Amino acid sequence: MSTKPYDRDRSKTKRLEMPVQESALRIMNFDEVALGYTTEMAVKEAGRCLQCKEPQCVTGCPVGVLIPQFIKALGEGDMTRAVGIMKSRNNLPAICGRVCPQEIQCEARCVLGKKAEPVAIGRLERFVGDFELLSRTHPLEQKKDTGMKVAVVGSGPAGLTCAVDLAKEGHMVVIFESLHTAGGVLVYGIPEFRLPKAIVNSEINYAVESLGIAIRTDHVIGRTYTLDELLSEHDSVFLGTGAGLPSFMDIPGINLNGVMSANEFLARVNLMKGYLFPDYDTPVKTGKKVAVVGAGNVAMDAARSCLRLQKGRSGRDSGNKVHIIYRRSRDEVPARREELLHAEEEGIIFDFLTNPVGILGDSGSNVTGLRCIRMKLGEPDNSGRRKPVPLKGSEFDIAADTVIMALGTSPNPLVFFDSKGLNRNLNGTVMADHETGRTTKTRVWAGGDIVTGAATVISAMGAGKRAAADIHKFLTLDNRWD
Numbered sequence: 001m002s003t004k005p006y007d008r009d010r011s012k013t014k015r016l017e018m019p020v021q022e023s024a025l026r027i028m029n030f031d032e033v034a035l036g037y038t039t040e041m042a043v044k045e046a047g048r049c050l051q052c053k054e055p056q057c058v059t060g061c062p063v064g065v066l067i068p069q070f071i072k073a074l075g076e077g078d079m080t081r082a083v084g085i086m087k088s089r090n091n092l093p094a095i096c097g098r099v100c101p102q103e104i105q106c107e108a109r110c111v112l113g114k115k116a117e118p119v120a121i122g123r124l125e126r127f128v129g130d131f132e133l134l135s136r137t138h139p140l141e142q143k144k145d146t147g148m149k150v151a152v153v154g155s156g157p158a159g160l161t162c163a164v165d166l167a168k169e170g171h172m173v174v175i176f177e178s179l180h181t182a183g184g185v186l187v188y189g190i191p192e193f194r195l196p197k198a199i200v201n202s203e204i205n206y207a208v209e210s211l212g213i214a215i216r217t218d219h220v221i222g223r224t225y226t227l228d229e230l231l232s233e234h235d236s237v238f239l240g241t242g243a244g245l246p247s248f249m250d251i252p253g254i255n256l257n258g259v260m261s262a263n264e265f266l267a268r269v270n271l272m273k274g275y276l277f278p279d280y281d282t283p284v285k286t287g288k289k290v291a292v293v294g295a296g297n298v299a300m301d302a303a304r305s306c307l308r309l310q311k312g313r314s315g316r317d318s319g320n321k322v323h324i325i326y327r328r329s330r331d332e333v334p335a336r337r338e339e340l341l342h343a344e345e346e347g348i349i350f351d352f353l354t355n356p357v358g359i360l361g362d363s364g365s366n367v368t369g370l371r372c373i374r375m376k377l378g379e380p381d382n383s384g385r386r387k388p389v390p391l392k393g394s395e396f397d398i399a400a401d402t403v404i405m406a407l408g409t410s411p412n413p414l415v416f417f418d419s420k421g422l423n424r425n426l427n428g429t430v431m432a433d434h435e436t437g438r439t440t441k442t443r444v445w446a447g448g449d450i451v452t453g454a455a456t457v458i459s460a461m462g463a464g465k466r467a468a469a470d471i472h473k474f475l476t477l478d479n480r481w482d
């Protein structure tokens with residue numbers, strides 16, 4: 001690989017930490033935990049980049065952000081250029097800079113990571129994104145009206161990206177969203193303290209106003225209209241309905257009062273404005289002793305939201321507890337490292353190598369506890385991770401009045417009802433070509449979690465972008481494929 005020779009001093013320096021809200025304070029509120037770089041810090045961190053000629057960091061980014069180029073512009077103080085370079089590949093940098101799993105994507109491939117710490121690419125991206133939110137240096141440009149109509153189903157990152165790219169090409173785009181508000185998981189799943197809703201809303205409103213995209217909320221495709229009805233009124237349809245159907249464990253007590261999915265809990269906190277306490281007296285039950293099962297980002301978000309509601313309502317030393325129950329060890333935790341560290345700092349209790357075998361209840365069918373068994377790690381399984389094996393006779397009980405399941409999700413089948421020709425895999429995901437998003441049904445494309453199963457914001461955006469390019473090609477062809 002031809003890179004500039006290492007500048008020993010620069011490569012040895014540590015990346016600049018980002019200021020955060022102190023843990024004792026932040027558990028009492030839903031304000032953002034990470035506070036972002038100052039201009040001085042961003043320029044200093046940008047100076048650590050070696051400006052590699054063959055930058056490996058770019059190969060780790062699902063949408064190929066031109067990383068050294070935007071960092072160079074930022075380091076030179078040319079923010080307008082930095083935004084332009086960023087936006088040529090990524091329309092939502094303020095969002096991706098906050099929630100992208102950078103540590104396993106772009107930053108994992110940064111050459112500086114071999115000897116010291118990688119450049120803080122995500123933090124720099126966030127800085128550029130936040131600058132653009134305030135200054136809007138790059139208006140979204142739209143080509144002249146093509147007369148073509150596209151329906152986008154779902155307003156998460158996949159649907160939004162697809163809609164914006166198609167509207168820029170001059171097609172008329174209508175987004176159909178089942179909930180009363182647009183944004184998908186960015187709004188109803190990821191909590192305010194990680195991704196402020198004002199940022200997501202600002203991006204959506206800007207796109208809608210600049211490009212004339214119509215958003216029809218409260219429209220459940222599969223109920224309000226069928227897919228075939230949409231096809232009769234539009235030239236093509238993009239499905240970006242995500243994977244919102246939660247999985248539950250098949251164990252005794254799973255139907256007791258007080259057991260819920262993390263998606264349901266987070267949707268109540270986010271959509272019913274539970275995060276705005278004490279101004280909203282929202283009926284989100286948190287309980288005093290909560291057990292969250294699972295250790296992905298969703299589990300961390302549920303546990304940390306729960307803690308904030310408990311502490312915010314009852315005070316710091318309320319005696320309330322939130323446990324995370326995980327059947328593997330700390331090393332295998334699938335959540336972002338930053339989320340794990342933040343959860344630990346905030347006082348979430350981790351029960352590693354522990355698996356629930358039953359949920360305990362009282363005579364009124366209310367949860368009273370979780371029966372668990374200790375686990376040990378055996379040989380690697382199909383996923384390459386060491387398989388957890390139960391230790392016979394090691395059962396024990398954890399007191400709990402609320403159990404939140406965060407065990408993964410699959411696509412909700414509603415949208416597929418009454419639609420012939422749209423093939424799905426056994427796990428419920430839609431069959432679609434990875435490069436183009438084309439499904440097995442003519443004039444229907446799909447992308448994001450509905451195709452991959454639960455994945456990431458940036459992979460959903462990448463899929464929305466690829467599908468938009470293919471739909472545009474289809475719409476502008478003289479002889480269409482059908």
Ligand code: FAD
Pocket residue numbers: 099100101153154155156157158159176177178179182183184185186189190191219220221222240241242243244266297298301336412414415447448449450454455456457458460
């Ligand atoms: P979604 O964001 O799920 O959007 C789908 C939209 O379609 C929703 O608005 C839904 O209401 C709508 N819809 C569904 N069915 C219908 C229908 N029949 N008719 C009309 N509309 C419909 N990823 C990261 O990269 N980093 C993170 O830190 C991270 N944290 C996460 C935390 C939580 C709590 C969750 C749940 C997920 C997290 N993810 C994270 C994953 C990421 O959010 C998803 O991979 C991404 O949002 C998928 O985008 P999407 O557009 O495919 O679907």
Ligand code: SF4
Pocket residue numbers: 060061062063064065067090096097100101102105106107121122125458
């Ligand atoms: Fe890294 Fe995500 Fe930005 Fe790509 S979009 S450069 S993976 S933070």
Ligand code: SF4
Pocket residue numbers: 048049050051052055056057058067068109110111112119121
């Ligand atoms: Fe090289 Fe890392 Fe800079 Fe990318 S971010 S150009 S890999 S030093």
